[in-house]
Amino acid sequence: MLEKRQAGAVLGPRLRTGLVLLALVMVSVNLRPAITTVAGVMGQVPGVFGVDPTLLPLLGTLPVLAFGVSGPMGPWLARRFGTGRAVAVALLVLAAALVVRATVPALLLPGTFLAGSAIMTASVLVPQIVKANRGTGWWTGLCTMGFGLGAALGAGLVQPLEQAFGGNLPSALAVWAVPALMGAFLIHRSGGRPTTAPTTAGTITPGTITPGSITAGSTTAEEVTPLRKQRTAWAVTAFFGLQAMLYFAITSWLAVYLVSRGLSPADSAALLAWFSLAGLPASLLAPVLASRPAILRILAPGLGMTVALALLGVLAAPAELQFTAVGILGVVQSAGFGLAMALVVIRSAGPQSAGRLSAMSQGLGFALASLGPLLAGMLHAMTGGWEVTFWVLAAEAVVLAGAGFLAIRGPLVSVESAEISQQDAVNPSPVR
CATH class of the missing domain: 1.20.1250.20 (MFS general substrate transporter like domains)
Incomplete structure (x- = not known):
């Protein structure tokens, strides 16, 4: 009986770790098709969506501009809802933006900008989840490969999908909301929670703090x-x-x-x-x-x-x-x-x-x-x-x-103390 219990204890964390990694890869695969699908059919956009051809350069630039302005959104959402839920929300917004921009021609440009913002929100939180789970280089490598795989799939499949939908380009663009919804489900299911044990009590290390190490309502931002x-x-x-x-x-x-x-x-x-x-x-x-x-x-x-x-x-x-x-x-x-x-x-x-x-x-x-x-x-x-x-x-x-x-020179980047409060002392997990 004891052996069965020990086996279950070992299997549980392994399954959770596998689920978190699978969710991260699925999230990563979703963070490029919104861009490369449109790039692959750019010549058809004016005729299908009634867009002025002079606006096509703007259509290609909008996602990158959205990346540049929406970076702070990810950490802000993570602090309020937890990292896993924040990524899930971003993918739900991405799925909605993909459907709206494909089905409402007047919203092609705003929808593309919204999709770029959702992509950036999820993207900036991927390293945080990897760090929280003490993921190895393989974790980061699988995620970055997911980015490239998603880009290649988006560019390579959009025209075959258009043919499969009877020449309906909006459907070929909107269908990419399905993997986004799958990614949102997986990351919400896993929660992105750390799968390793917290640091030993009584010590303070980057990213963790033990109960009683700070006073109520205080922070240590001045030390960082x-x-x-x-x-x-x-x-x-x-x-x-x-x-x-x-x-x-x-x-x-x-x-x-x-x-x-x-x-x-x-x-x-x-x-x-x-x-x-x-x-x-x-x-x-x-x-x-x-x-x-x-x-x-x-x-x-x-x-x-x-x-x-x-x-x-x-x-x-x-x-x-x-x-x-x-x-x-x-x-x-x-x-x-x-x-x-x-x-x-x-x-x-x-x-x-x-x-x-x-x-x-x-x-x-x-x-x-x-x-x-x-x-x-x-x-x-x-x-x-x-x-x-x-x-x-x-x-x-x-x-x-x-x-x-x-x-690669100099000290590690650290803002941990600036983010820690009494609530963090009670619940040291950075991903909820």
Whole structure:
């Protein structure tokens, strides 16, 4: 009887851990199709939804702008409702936005902005849940791979779905609300609750505090440096923003560049999809490798330099070698995103610090990233070619290497004490 009880005690936490991880991956898969489905059928949007063609660039920019302004929403909702419920609410809003923008043509632009805000709200809380569950690099890697998988599925399935629905594009866009609802159910079911035992009583560590260690109604905010004054936080934010800026610049203009090199539009679109698919393994492995300090010291600055070389490789490669060159660029670019997500977890002291750092790095980072496509397009228009654009992007990648070097130096980012109150002392779990 005792053995059965012990087996059940072991199995229970394992099942809960598996459920939380499954929920996180499902959440991650839902955080890109809202963008890539529209990008894949952008040419059909004016005719189907009656949108002025001059507004199409705005349609592509709105999600990134929403990312930049809605970053603080995630931590705010997490403090009020708990992290798991906050993510579930964000996915419910995302599902509603996907349906509304597809079925009400006048709400296509507002619905896209709302979808972007919901995506950002959920996205910034993923590292917080990973940190609260003391997830390994595999956790972060599976989540970042989920982002890439969702992007590839959204771009690759929207046209087959349109055909399956008898040529009805709104239905092909609205159907992506179904996996969003599934993700909301899973994350609410798991609650995102920590699956590891709390810290030993009588000690105070980042992210936990024991009853009696603070007085009623008091906080220890004065003992903590504000996030905006922590140089590690700014270095992580710079790394996240620069890699995202490169990503959006590349995905916005790579197909156009390849057409200028003599490839057909169909081949150029296929290579753009290959850019995303080639990077999936790298987005999984980069966070795993980053969990090893000796590798992290090389990986953080080294990725920036590798991205610079890969960009120049795409610029120099003849048309027949672009498959290889674009594939290499996809690998190193996706590894950069995986590392950026991993740094939020690795360089934060506790779950609440991870949530706040995630909001800062993704909020400001995506605001910076929105300038990437604009800058690349302006340079191309001013010079009439692509050489200057690629060299400037390569120079930005060198700056990315510097940000990676600084991100792994210095103290961990910590705001835990600033967030702790007597209620936290009674219930130390940061995810409810």
